[in-house]
Amino acid sequence: MPWVQVPSLTPFTHKNHCRLNFCSGFKFPEAYAPVAQLDRAPDFESVGRGFESLRACHKRKDESTEFLVSGSRLMDRLYHTLSRLNCYSQQLKEESSANDNESAKDRMEAEYQIRKKEEIEKTKIRDIHAITRIPDNLHNKITEGIHMLSFNLDEKIAVVTGASRGIGRSIAETFAEYGAEVVLVSRKIEPLTAVSKAIAAKGGKSHPVACHMGDINAIKALYDFIEKTYGRLDILVNNAATNPYFGEMAGVDENAWNKTFDVNLKGPFFMIRNAIPLMQAAGGGAIVNVSSVNGIKPAQLQGIYSVTKGALITMTKAYAKELAPHKIRVNALLPGFTDTKFSAALMQQDKIYKYVIDQIPMGRHADPKEMAGAVLYLVSDAASFTTGTCITCDGGYLA
Numbered sequence: 001m002p003w004v005q006v007p008s009l010t011p012f013t014h015k016n017h018c019r020l021n022f023c024s025g026f027k028f029p030e031a032y033a034p035v036a037q038l039d040r041a042p043d044f045e046s047v048g049r050g051f052e053s054l055r056a057c058h059k060r061k062d063e064s065t066e067f068l069v070s071g072s073r074l075m076d077r078l079y080h081t082l083s084r085l086n087c088y089s090q091q092l093k094e095e096s097s098a099n100d101n102e103s104a105k106d107r108m109e110a111e112y113q114i115r116k117k118e119e120i121e122k123t124k125i126r127d128i129h130a131i132t133r134i135p136d137n138l139h140n141k142i143t144e145g146i147h148m149l150s151f152n153l154d155e156k157i158a159v160v161t162g163a164s165r166g167i168g169r170s171i172a173e174t175f176a177e178y179g180a181e182v183v184l185v186s187r188k189i190e191p192l193t194a195v196s197k198a199i200a201a202k203g204g205k206s207h208p209v210a211c212h213m214g215d216i217n218a219i220k221a222l223y224d225f226i227e228k229t230y231g232r233l234d235i236l237v238n239n240a241a242t243n244p245y246f247g248e249m250a251g252v253d254e255n256a257w258n259k260t261f262d263v264n265l266k267g268p269f270f271m272i273r274n275a276i277p278l279m280q281a282a283g284g285g286a287i288v289n290v291s292s293v294n295g296i297k298p299a300q301l302q303g304i305y306s307v308t309k310g311a312l313i314t315m316t317k318a319y320a321k322e323l324a325p326h327k328i329r330v331n332a333l334l335p336g337f338t339d340t341k342f343s344a345a346l347m348q349q350d351k352i353y354k355y356v357i358d359q360i361p362m363g364r365h366a367d368p369k370e371m372a373g374a375v376l377y378l379v380s381d382a383a384s385f386t387t388g389t390c391i392t393c394d395g396g397y398l399a
Helices: 030-036 044-060 064-097 102-122 136-142 166-177 189-201 216-229 254-281 303-326 350-357 369-379
Strands: 003-005 019-022 027-029 146-149 157-161 181-186 205-210 235-238 285-290 328-335 390-393
Touching: 157 166, 157 216, 157 254, 166 181, 166 189, 166 205, 166 235, 166 369, 181 189, 181 216, 189 205, 205 216, 216 254, 235 254, 235 369, 254 285, 254 303, 254 328, 285 303, 285 369, 303 328, 328 369, 369 390
Parallel strands: 157 181, 157 235, 181 205, 235 285, 285 328, 328 390
Antiparallel strands: 003 027, 019 146
């Protein structure tokens, strides 16, 4: 297929967070050249709908040649629409330059907007709410010279533990918003059902499953459900944690020690171990362990909790090395002082709260939603070369 050079175009970010940066010297297949060769930045809303329609054409046709023919015709329609608008715009500009009357200029602008709407409607391309993946067999050709940053999780199956509230809930809701079907996991089913209903109200998909992270049999039953229902797993977020003991480490009893290590360390270990075959069945996957800044800098009177979080960081790095050959990435999130149930006791005591906040350069605590973006990056294709790393979201606490 012949290729043509395209002039520099305006960067565009679609509302589905798929960024296309059209760079100087970017090459487009000849079939798409008419749109790109306009002497001004094209109407990117139309081009966006065009790409979606190209994708729809591909779904109806198995052969890429048919896809290109359909796509060429559609892009020609876009080109003629934009060309007519461009000519009309130039005509109005010429009239405007010859007329200093402001009301006349306003009238011309209004006429252009009406004409623009009419021309776009003539293309018979309706509003579509997302630009999704370009077919794999054309991806390299169409994206030559384009830098695509995609956080799209369409058709992904994700498991989020500790999803009933706080950081886990925010992560689960974000995944669903970006297209994943989320298995919501926590000890009790009732709060998970409420989260699932909230996700459904926004058009997302989820399935609540009760499972205690300290119970190996419960974890096995969870994975039996996932295998039976989905047959694969793409994303795992080990977020569930507990901190039953607050005090000097030497004073902890065995029960508190066992509970902390069972939930915070043994649970994530066996969650990952059971996820491996299901991720291999999916051709790869992404795992995020939610650790803590305490894993790097132990907090006062939280030594036992901090030890488990430090070990979770080491586990992350070890698993990252072992699983990389299987196309499974393993990373960790290290939240700082965040408004969760864990931190509620600290936040309610003014002196302690001030002491903690004074150590944070940004001078405030985090909202759970502020953790979700980092996790979304780590599980998305945008982080395809990222594994064995820790992303710290702490307002500068560890800086």
